[in-house]
Amino acid sequence: xxxxxxxxxxxxxxxxxxxxxxxxxxxxxxxxxxxxxxxxxxxxxxxxxxxxxxxxxxxxxxxxxxxxxxxxxxxxxxxxxxxxxxxxxxxxxxxxxxxxxxxxxxxxxxxxxxxx
Amino acid sequence: xxxxxxxxxxxxxxxxxxxxxxxxxxxxxxxxxxxxxxxxxxxxxxxxxxxxxxxxxxxxxxxxxxxxxxxxxxxxxxxxxxxxxxxxxxxxxxxxxxxxxxxxxxxx
Numbered sequence: 001x002x003x004x005x006x007x008x009x010x011x012x013x014x015x016x017x018x019x020x021x022x023x024x025x026x027x028x029x030x031x032x033x034x035x036x037x038x039x040x041x042x043x044x045x046x047x048x049x050x051x052x053x054x055x056x057x058x059x060x061x062x063x064x065x066x067x068x069x070x071x072x073x074x075x076x077x078x079x080x081x082x083x084x085x086x087x088x089x090x091x092x093x094x095x096x097x098x099x100x101x102x103x104x105x106x107x108x109x110x111x112x113x114x115x116x
Numbered sequence: 117x118x119x120x121x122x123x124x125x126x127x128x129x130x131x132x133x134x135x136x137x138x139x140x141x142x143x144x145x146x147x148x149x150x151x152x153x154x155x156x157x158x159x160x161x162x163x164x165x166x167x168x169x170x171x172x173x174x175x176x177x178x179x180x181x182x183x184x185x186x187x188x189x190x191x192x193x194x195x196x197x198x199x200x201x202x203x204x205x206x207x208x209x210x211x212x213x214x215x216x217x218x219x220x221x222x223x224x
Contacts, residue, residue: 033211042203042216043160050210059211091159104150104205105212107159 002026004108006092012114013082021077021111025094032075033095033105034067036088043091049075082115089113117142120215122204128221133194137218139187139204148207149180151189153200154217160203163189194222 005024013019025032034046045059049069060066064082069075079086089112093105122139129135141149149166164171166178166187177190187204201217 031210035214043214045211045213048211056210104148104152104162104165107161109159 004094006108006111010112018080021090023075023092029094031095033093034077035091038088084115087115119213120206122215122218126219126221131224134192137189141185141206146206150205152203155200196222198222
């Protein structure tokens with residue numbers, strides 16, 4: 001597509017429920033990243049996918065968080081047993097790939113997750 | 117020490133003013149540097165890359181000092197539309213690490 005598409009744009013869920021967030025990157029972008037931004041805070045790196053390589057999961061805050069990327073395109077971020085501290089905006093970004101870090105990322109408009 | 121540190125501001129300046137933001141980073145192995153802009157409740161957008169030789173894009177000038185691990189952004193002739201949060205960004209391997217941002221408010 002023309003840009004990075006994320007869905008849903010807003011999600012309210014009850015504490016303890018599982019949620020799935022979706023990201024559709026720019027066509028042809030082999031690198032995909034998930035970040036989250038809590039209110040008044042900076043962006044926190046979560047996970048990185050590059051082509052068929054094993055993902056860099058070093059930023060995932062707990063084992064309740066997981067992500068997958070099917071067919072090298074669409075990615076889903078799953079949060080199990082959500083907690084109130086998981087409330088944040090979850091941002092997905094894509095870029096041309098490992099050797100193209102110098103070009104920066106294009107972000108989607110994010111999913112605003114509220115855990116009540 | 118945080119990976120990327122910025123003065124959070126806010127910087128309140130009148131239209132037409134020149135304003136400078138600074139940023140320091142801790143990872144001497146970093147090779148890629150950027151400034152992003154984030155408007156309220158919006159996603160970050162790439163403003164400009166930062167090169168060792170310094171680079172300019174219209175009213176915006178970015179500088180990098182690798183020895184001091186210091187990055188700057190200069191905005192000349194500020195416009196109301198420049199009001200936003202400016203994020204300093206540095207790579208750690210293949211990931212980009214974002215500072216918390218400096219808030220700029222330009223008033224008429």
